Amino acid sequence: MKPIATLHILNKAPEHSRSVECMRSLRAGDALLLTESAVLAIATTDVHDPNTTVYALKADVLARGLDDCASETHLVDFPAMVDLTAQAQNIISW
Amino acid sequence: MKPIATLHILNKAPEHSRSVECMRSLRAGDALLLTESAVLAIATTDVHDPNTTVYALKADVLARGLDDCASETHLVDFPAMVDLTAQAQNIISW
């Protein structure tokens, strides 16, 4: 795993204003973890910042029928989510 | 009072995705009533559709310190809000 400066945990749909703020706050070296409704972002055509690694919670991706869209996203389970939070220097839960 | 085809009652801040949908749905002959957090729209520079009469609930405008911004908005109290709902053909509570 690459070191993570700030891990951004986002659980809101792309329409949500806090989701927009989160996307704006990403910096090189940060990582983005999509959970709950936020996994819908992988179905949109929104451009992802190539400097940020994007993870998505597998259970939430499956629940929304999005397994086919997840090619550029790293699917993680809860143990891997714990690893991300343990390893990140800072965490923001949006 | 002019006849109202559809009265749109909006209680969400301008950032909210449902607020955006509401604004898109306005038609000539409709009226828009801003309540609660939606009265913040009168402080923004967002352009208002000149075909729609905009009302705002006075108690909510005062609570947010916006009485000075309300020049193009008809401030209404609750009895006037009741009149609007009694008179409109249809009502959508966003």
Add this chain to the structure above:
Amino acid sequence: MSTLIVIDQPPYGTWAGREALDMAFSLAAFDQSVSLLFTGAGVNWLRKSQKTDGIEQKSIEKNLSAAPIFGVKAMFAEASACARYGLTIENMLAGVAIAENSSNLLHQYSHTAFSG
């Protein structure tokens, strides 16, 4: 009175869509005219193969597929929201009509309701 129930909230992350469906099915059970409109993130209720075991919630897919049987008159999905979320005829539940202009639709019903 003909009712349009609007679902604009995403599936599973909130209960609003579920409770909107209950409203629609209740109207239908009492033989009242009711249709459903999915807009915004709400169109994601309509995607095929929702596998919800991992989040311990019941999939809503079966209920939606059964909506016509329960007497729901029509299900509409807003075109622009479908495009945004990559929803096409192929990956969407059957029986959904695409609404090019949801504003037109809103003005055709005497009663419009969101669940929350």
Add this chain to the structure above:
Amino acid sequence: MSTLIVIDQPPYGTWAGREALDMAFSLAAFDQSVSLLFTGAGVNWLRKSQKTDGIEQKSIEKNLSAAPIFGVKAMFAEASACARYGLTIENMLAGVAIAENSSNLLHQYSHTAFSG
């Protein structure tokens, strides 16, 4: 640990901002380093002359003005949100610093929290 409490929800329409302030004041009461950032619709908490009698809620204006006395280190308001809502030095509570780039700010604190 230095904490940044972020308020992005509008005043009075939801309780989230109020409960975020309680978090900030609690940290300050225990002599912990805490600052407040107002962004999005949340900047409207900072407008002068909030007259809340008509909605039967307590005005938050006094509490915010007293924040430095209670030990809150700094209050920031995001510049673009202030511009959007027409907030200027004239119509804003005293003691608020304008943050040109709230993303920079977020990365300066070891702990960031929203209230909901």
Add this chain to the structure above:
Amino acid sequence: MAAIQLQNYTLVITGAPYSSQAPQTALAFARATLAKGHRVDRIFLYGDGVHLASALSSPPSDETHWPGEWAGFLKESGIPGVVCIASALRRGLVDDAEQKRHELVASNLLEPFIIAGLGEWVESTMTSSRIIYFHAGG
């Protein structure tokens, strides 16, 4: 000013007190409706709105007690306050009958609110000339 036809209203509240402003806006609206001579057929609490019917809400003494205010208004006016049973059971709002049925340690439904099904809302769509929804804002 043109005469306004008298209407009969149903008010549906889906936003919770102390989380949204919905119960407050709805109460001021309900009072104005009666003052204007209209009729209110019923109040229907749905989704998170069911928390308005809690008998255990204890806000600080300098804040308005919204469940109490609403209960007082319903008693004075004789308007039925109906709580959706499906929303209520999930969220922990129960009357004595539901307490027994589900073998719970207590009941917490505030009088004069009553628990009933979505059928009451369906009836409103058939008989009320106006249905106004008070959702959570944000």
Add this chain to the structure above:
Amino acid sequence: MAAIQLQNYTLVITGAPYSSQAPQTALAFARATLAKGHRVDRIFLYGDGVHLASALSSPPSDETHWPGEWAGFLKESGIPGVVCIASALRRGLVDDAEQKRHELVASNLLEPFIIAGLGEWVESTMTSSRIIYFHAGG
């Protein structure tokens, strides 16, 4: 794979069950945290999250009973589940002591949850190496 330093976590839940997914996500995360050998100092319920501690929640039998699942996990693991008193009192969540103090008809706090002040959360900011928030989505 590099070794990961063991952490001690506080989980703050602000989203209600049957309204948000927050309690479900938080529970799966809490279980994985322990499985990975980390410590969980406490669970803190704030805002609408306090409804997770309701003893009266009765979801349909084919839906997960989130308050029950959480209570079971807390009992097994011995992790304290703390409910913010200010959030709880406004929203109608009370233990026996608060019932007496406020002269209420019942109490409805689910064991082993306990009611305490924001000071518990402040303590977490001082002593836990990780604080993760589980908010309502949308």
